[in-house]
Amino acid sequence: MTDDYTSLSLWFDQFPESLDPRPSLEGxxxxxxxxxxxxxxxxxxxxYLQSLQPxxxxxxxxxxxxxxxxxxxxxxxxxxxxxxxxxxxxGDDDQRAAGIRLLQELCATVDExxxxxxxxxxxxxxxxxxxxxxxxxxxxxxxxxxxxAHMQELGLGADFYWLEPRESDAHVRTKGxxxxxxxxxxxxxxxxxxxxxxxxxxxxxxxxxxxxxxxxGIGKNQVTTPSGSVRAEFVVFATEGYTPSLPGRGRRMxxxxxxxxxxEPLSEExxxxxxxxxxxxxxxxxxxxxxxxxxxxxxxxxxxRGSYYPGSVRHDRFSPENPRFAWVHETLVSxxxxxxxxxxxxxxxxxxxxxxxxxxxxxxxxxSGRAWAGGYVGEGVxxxxxxxxxxADLILERDSDFARLPWVGPDFPNWEPEPLRYIGMTGVRMVxxxxxxxxERGESPWWMNAIFKTFVRx
Numbered sequence: 479m480t481d482d483y484t485s486l487s488l489w490f491d492q493f494p495e496s497l498d499p500r501p502s503l504e505g506x507x508x509x510x511x512x513x514x515x516x517x518x519x520x521x522x523x524x525x526y527l528q529s530l531q532p533x534x535x536x537x538x539x540x541x542x543x544x545x546x547x548x549x550x551x552x553x554x555x556x557x558x559x560x561x562x563x564x565x566x567x568x569g570d571d572d573q574r575a576a577g578i579r580l581l582q583e584l585c586a587t588v589d590e591x592x593x594x595x596x597x598x599x600x601x602x603x604x605x606x607x608x609x610x611x612x613x614x615x616x617x618x619x620x621x622x623x624x625x626x627a628h629m630q631e632l633g634l635g636a637d638f639y640w641l642e643p644r645e646s647d648a649h650v651r652t653k654g655x656x657x658x659x660x661x662x663x664x665x666x667x668x669x670x671x672x673x674x675x676x677x678x679x680x681x682x683x684x685x686x687x688x689x690x691x692x693x694x695g696i697g698k699n700q701v702t703t704p705s706g707s708v709r710a711e712f713v714v715f716a717t718e719g720y721t722p723s724l725p726g727r728g729r730r731m732x733x734x735x736x737x738x739x740x741x742e743p744l745s746e747e748x749x750x751x752x753x754x755x756x757x758x759x760x761x762x763x764x765x766x767x768x769x770x771x772x773x774x775x776x777x778x779x780x781x782x783r784g785s786y787y788p789g790s791v792r793h794d795r796f797s798p799e800n801p802r803f804a805w806v807h808e809t810l811v812s813x814x815x816x817x818x819x820x821x822x823x824x825x826x827x828x829x830x831x832x833x834x835x836x837x838x839x840x841x842x843x844x845x846s847g848r849a850w851a852g853g854y855v856g857e858g859v860x861x862x863x864x865x866x867x868x869x870a871d872l873i874l875e876r877d878s879d880f881a882r883l884p885w886v887g888p889d890f891p892n893w894e895p896e897p898l899r900y901i902g903m904t905g906v907r908m909v910x911x912x913x914x915x916x917x918e919r920g921e922s923p924w925w926m927n928a929i930f931k932t933f934v935r936x
Contacts, residue, residue: 483497483543483546484497485795485826486546486550486551486794486795486826486828487550487551487670487738487824487826487828488738488740488773488777488779488823488824488826489550489551489554489668489669489670489671490545490550490551490670491824492668492670492775493670493671493674495674495678497543497674499542499543499689499690500543500544500681500687500688500689501688501689502688502689502690502691502703502705503539503688503691503703503705503706503707503708504705504706505705505706506706506707506708506709507537507686507706507707507708507709508535508708508709508710509535509536509537509686509708509709509710510534510535510536510710510711510712511523511524511527511534511535511536511537511710511711511712511713511714511873512536512537512538512539512701512708512709512710512712512713512714513536513537513538513539513713513714513716514538514539514693514701514713514714514715514716514717514724515538515540515547515715515716515717515718515720516538516539516540516543516544516545516546516677516687516689517544517545517546517547517548517549517550517673517716517717517718517862518549518672518673518676518858518859518862518863518866519716519718519851519852519858519862519865519866520538520540520714520716521538521544521549521673521676521677521680521866522676522862522863522865522866522867523714523716523851523865523866523869523870524536524538524680524685525594525676525679525680525866526866526867526869526870527870527873527874528680528683528685530870530871530874530876531874536685536686537685537686537687537688537708537710538680538685538686538687538688539688539691539692539693539701539703539708540687540688540689540690540691541690541691541692541693541720541723542689542690543689543690544673544674544676544677544687544689545669545670545673545674545677546794547717547718547719547720547828547829548718548719548736548828548829548830548831548856548858549669549673549858549859549862550669550670550673550674551669551736551738551826551827551828552669552736552830552856552858552859553736553738553759553769553770553771553779553780553781554666554667554668554669554759554771554773554779554859555609555664555665555666555667555759555769555771555857555859556588556591556592556604556664556665556666556667556859556860557584557588557609557663557664557759557857557859557860557861558581558584558585558586558587558588558637558661558663558664558860559581559584559585559609559661559663559664559857560580560581560584560838560854560857560861561836561854561855561856561857562836562837562838562855563577563580563581563584565577565836565837566580566581566884566885567632573884574632576883576884577884578632578633578634579879579883579884580883580884580885581634581637582634582637583864583879583880583883584663584860584861584864585637585661585663587860587861587863587864588606588663588664588665588860589606590863590864591604591665591667591672591859591860591863592604592606592665595672595675598675598676598679599675600671600672600675600676600679601671601675602667602668602669602671602672602675603666603667603668603671603773603774604665604666604667604672605665605666605667605756605757605774606662606664606665607664607665607666607754607756607757607758607759608649608660608661608662608663608664608756608758608759609660609661609663609664609758609759609760609761610641610646610649610650610658610659610660610661610758610759610760610761611658611659611760611761611762611763612646612650612652612655612656612657612658612760612761612762613655613656613657613658613762613763614652614654614655614656614762614763614764614813614918615656615917615918615920616656616920617917617922618656618762618763618764618917619656619657621763622640622657622658622659622763623640623657625638625659626638626639626640626659627640637661637662637663638659638660638661639659639660639661640657640658640659641657641658641659641660642657643655643656643657645657646658646660647753648753649753649754649756649758649760650752650753650754650758650760651751651752651753652760652762652813652814653812653813653814653815658762664758664759666757666758666759666771666772666773667859668773668774669859672859688703691703691704691705691706692704692723693724693725694725695707695725696713696724696725696726698846698847699711699712699713699847700713701713710847711847712842712847712848712849712873713847713848713849714848714849714850714851714869714873715727715848715849715850715852716850716851716852717731717831717852718731718829718830718831718852718853718854718858719731719733719734719792719828719829719830719831719832720733720792720829720831721733721831721852722790722792723792728790729790729892729893729894729895729899730833730889730890730892730893731790731831731832731833731852731853731890731893732786732790732831732832732833732834732893732899732903733786733787733790733791733792733829733830733831733832734783734784734785734786734829734830734831734832734855734856734903735783735784735785735786735787735792735793735802735827735828735829735830736781736782736783736784736827736828736829736830736856737781737782737783737784737796737800737802737803737805737806737825737826737827738779738780738781738806738824738825738826738827739779739780739781739803739806739807739810739822739824739825740773740777740778740779740780740822740823740824741777741778741779741780741817741820741821741822741823742777742820742821742822742823743775743776743777744776744777744778744817744820748816748817748820749772749776751814751816752778752814752816752817754771754772754778757771757772757774758771758772759771762813764910764914764917765910765911765913765914765930765934766782766783766907766910766911766914767782767783767856768780768781768782768806768809769781769782770810777823778810778814778817780806780809780810781806782802782805782806782809783856783907784802784827785802785904785907786899786900786903786904786907787900788896788897788900789896789900790899792828792829793827793828793829794828795826796825796826796827798825800825800827802827803825807822830854830855830856830858831852831853831854831855832853832855832903833852833853833855833890833891834890834891834892834893834894835890835891836853836855836934837853837885838851838852838853838854838861838865838885839851839852839853839885839887839888839889839890840865840868840869840872840883840885840886840887841872841886841887841888841889842869842872842873843889848889849869849872849873850889850890851865851866851868851869852865852890853890864880864883865885867880868880868881868883868885868886872886902933906929906930906933906934909926909929909930910930910934912926913926913927913930
């Protein structure tokens, strides 16, 4: 079984401790708060509930093992930001101020993750080198300069600012870079070490984590697994891209897959040519999202968006011959030609959660006892921590600034039924890829931009 889990990602393959599952739920139990899903959102929520109210009875049920989903497979960006953050700057002055406050809290959350990791002895290879989004085309340069100017107007110019090519190259030297936007609010981490470390901390605090316990039934204040059930005053759904597997929640989230590769450890000569001397995280602003980091052992871990499968089917393992891996590798080499002949030692992927309105939602319905958080669209390592603190305050009825953040709201709206969902998701991805290729040729068709911006709110 352990060998099976090591194949999930580079991070799991290098994890130094046991991956054997914890005991499953057997029989019936009653707790104060039950959390469905032992990824970052679920584990952080349990952690803060215990911290704020010692003695509260919290349990988690997990279909596989802690960190099995996106939490143990992502790119390792602990980022002070969020996909779709621009949505929160729309509206009147009060709404804009609330959005700014949310972004500032997300930036501060990077340090909170580092603080807890250090305090709890979790060696997750945390290194706060910041993040740079480079401009690979003139169109990206225009967009990124406009973004930096917008951040300046919002009073966030010290948090997200433009760098000219020479300044950008001091962080990372991609081929043909035309500058970039830098933010100090990002840390490179080993996500499996963080998520598994959190689970071990909760074990020590007496929080029960039932693994290999998939939810097969959901009732009022109760969930059922194959071998038992749990009743609770509150049931928290923290399942992200796996949400469609839950009874009655099949259209709450669309699982979009991301695909990653990792190189063999690189020589110091190669790193001098590439940069990333402070383990900065990097990307560019193409529509088909890419992301990378320098790992603690000197590899380059790099990924990009994959596919949506009909019926919200999720894939946890992929053949090395999957064509999306070839695209990720080709993109990496186009950015860093020095890597053309470097061995790729790991290839992996998995689903992330995409809400229909492209907005994170954190909420609690006291009448039904249900709570939820998620919809990070691949940028949840830090955001899940802030969402968990928000959830903890909502559950414990704490009158806090977190409980008033603008992402507190109703449950996720449903996606369209199939086949409309598949047609829409696949069509938008194809338009984004076509637009990226057109901009590489020096073109930017207005109609492609219009279609993409209508359906994707970045």
